[in-house]
Amino acid sequence: MSTDTPRLRPPQHRVDPRAVRWWTTRSLAVTVPLTVIPVVPALIWEPVRPWFLIAAAVIGGLGLLITVVMPRWRYRVHRWEVTDTAVYTSSGWLWQEWRVAPMSRIQTVDTERGPLQRAFGLSSVTVTTASAAGPIEIAGLDHALATRVADRLTETTQAVPGDAT
Amino acid sequence: MTTVQPPPTDRTPLGDWQGIHPLSVWADTAVGAVFIVPTAIIGTVVLVVLGHPWWAVAPLPGALALIAGLTAVDMVILRAISYRVTDERMEMRSGVFAKTYRSVPRERVRSVDVAAPLYTRPFGLCSVTIGTGEQAGSDRLKLQFVTVAQGERLRRELLHRAGAGGPTPEGAETDETTGLELARLDPRWFSYAPATTATLGIGIGAIAALIGANAQSEGWIYRWISEQAGLPSTAEIGSFVMTRALVVVPLSLLTLLVSGAVVLLAVAVETWWDYRLTREGDGTVRLRRGLLTSVSLSVEGRRLNGVTLHEPFVLRAVGGAAVRAVATGLSAGDDEKTQAKSRLSPAMPRARARTLAADLMRTPESPLDPPLTPHPRAALRRRFVRAGWAAVAGLVVAGTLTWLHSLATAAWWEVAHGIEEELNPLPVATYAVESAPAWGWWVLGAAFGAMAFWYAFGSYRALGHGLHPRYLVVRQGMAVRDTVALERSAVIGWRITRSPFQRRVGLASVSATTAAGEGVYTATDVGLGQGLAWAEEAVPDLLTEFLERDTGPGVESGGGRG
Structure with a gap:
């Protein structure tokens, strides 16, 4: 590639380190039940026991691998930045996504705290535009910080005229 | 209830609360009767034939009572519906028990859709659907039914706000002649209709x-x-x-x-019967079409943010194309409905479609004309890899079938013929398979593989992106090729996605997000640098501060490796 090909620079801020624990818990919350489901018939029904145990082992192994790898990987990728003119985020792990939305096109700004996020003192900031591409979400911010970010975004967007389409 | 006082006219001013036209009840009744009465008559005849003459008296009066009941209910519901158009808002009240009140600011009205199905036409009625820019499909108002004159007035006045002084007083003026005709049906275009898979x-x-x-x-x-x-x-x-x-x-x-x-x-x-596409005096683009259900759709000029040249494979092969709108406020419940609503032309010759697209965009040079930049060879390799997997799968299936074929004994074929005879009055399929040589499966498998590679090459060649002074252009698709021209000022953000495979070969999918049309328009498998440069040029300043050039020291990209 030539020297002046542009690259995306990562957004300035990482999310809160506690997000790693949050993602780990979330992943376990899916992995554990999925692993247990085939174990139940294995305990009850003797003839199929080996097959169901193998299934449980495969699911459990994969789930555990994801639980170990995914949160750390996500922590390296998930970043966010709010400038005077735009919101810029990156997210994902295997499949990664970068989003940019100008302030003038932002319609609503919300903070959200699921029960799990609350347990870790985290919040998400959701920024919607008029596009069907879905909202931009900054997940795993410290709760106080998330509120400050949302306030700042709301202030800035209100200052910019236009109907956001 | 601060109604403006419109100048006195001989008609009800739009600023007052108005009801749905009472005739619409009778239209509904007529439709109901068309279905219910014949059923009742058949019931009577059947009962007489079966020898229950006394019971045969019941169906017809019953049906009439049912129709009367439905009509009465309809009338009550209809009485509860009223709407009005004021300076700022379009309001609608409805509901007998659960009252609903809906209000849409007039500046958010993006499209007005007037439809007259066959059964309402004798009554001189039509339905009016008012679309707003909201992504949620619920934010639409539908009036069912009003008179054709009311519908026409709503259509014209809701989209016409040039004066911003409320409902235009001289609403009686007909725009029929002032409109600039962009396209009119050429019956020869119907020959493209069967050109689909x-x-x-x-x-x-x-x-x-x-x-x-x-x-x-x-x-x-x-x-x-x-x-x-x-x-x-x-x-x-x-x-x-x-x-x-x-x-x-x-x-x-x-x-x-x-x-x-x-x-x-x-x-x-x-x-598409009686298809006409016009630009009205106030910039509104108006589509009229339909034989049994006549449809009139109006889109405010500045909400028409782009056009799509839609070329499904077979249509493309015979040199045809269709034009679709990329407009805010045309979205329906799901993608399929949105696409159906955004059709602005029937299948027509490609050159005509290109001219029409340029006319719609009011640009001297068509945004679809400039040559598009092809995507890197890596995009072709990705498609070939996928085709390779498809071919392998095809050969595995072919091998399995050959193996089964060689195993099959006379008894198996007996069973297969038996099953087919049950289902098919002309049971030739299994006989054909039985008499075909076993290597026939390999021929089919190989043909499938070759097709996969041909498809891969075609879909690579379809990829392209470019810039017009006012529009950005993306093209993709082998089975259905869509060339989209989207107004650069309508871009409301960027989304860049990279799969692990794309990261390995330096590709990315760069999408412009917008409020119009499908909401996201993507340059798939573009080179990362190439795509970012394109996006930066298309919408200056938005992306610039988040880009870095390789010449700088550069910050380590967050987890960009897999």
């Missing part, structure tokens, strides 16, 4: 429905027909077909194609 499918569907009905009746339909017509037995026909496959196979394919073409032609005539 669906033609054969619809023919097969029609035949399959017949076979299905026959199987439902356990074969007696076919037996009856063949007795009446004196047809030879199925076995004789089967052997006849097998000996003359070279004549019969093309002939039956032709039958399928012709029956499919007839159906599609009928659909096209019903949809």
